[in-house]
Amino acid sequence: MGSPLFITVLFTGMFLVCAGLGIALLVSPKSFNAQKGEAYECGIPTHGTSWMQFKVGYYLYAILYLMFDVEAVFLFPWATVVRDLGTAGLISVLVFLLFLGLGLAYAWKKGALEWK
Numbered sequence: 001m002g003s004p005l006f007i008t009v010l011f012t013g014m015f016l017v018c019a020g021l022g023i024a025l026l027v028s029p030k031s032f033n034a035q036k037g038e039a040y041e042c043g044i045p046t047h048g049t050s051w052m053q054f055k056v057g058y059y060l061y062a063i064l065y066l067m068f069d070v071e072a073v074f075l076f077p078w079a080t081v082v083r084d085l086g087t088a089g090l091i092s093v094l095v096f097l098l099f100l101g102l103g104l105a106y107a108w109k110k111g112a113l114e115w116k
Contacts (some may be wrong), residue, residue: 057112061115064107064113068103075096078093
């Protein structure tokens with residue numbers, strides 16, 4: 001099934017997670033009031049329900065931002081070892097940037113980046 005070391009590590013991890021959650025429940029301050037259950041919007045009391053519809057364009061814009069942001073994070077490890085990679089590393093990151101640029105051009109052409 002598993003080695004004794006694996007089982008020990010597994011149970012130690014489970015114990016540490018449970019211990020951390022238990023200590024947090026015991027030590028954390030507790031306050032029960034109706035205001036904690038309300039939606040919070042920049043310190044301004046909300047009017048109406050918090051389950052309101054919004055344009056799907058805002059969601060699409062946010063997803064595109066996150067997608068390109070996460071893909072840009074992949075450039076940081078490359079930048080730390082750029083001298084060790086040589087020409088092959090440069091070509092691979094140029095292909096990566098080409099695909100990023102094509103994705104951005106496609107989103108731009110489809111009008112996903114327009115704020116209407």
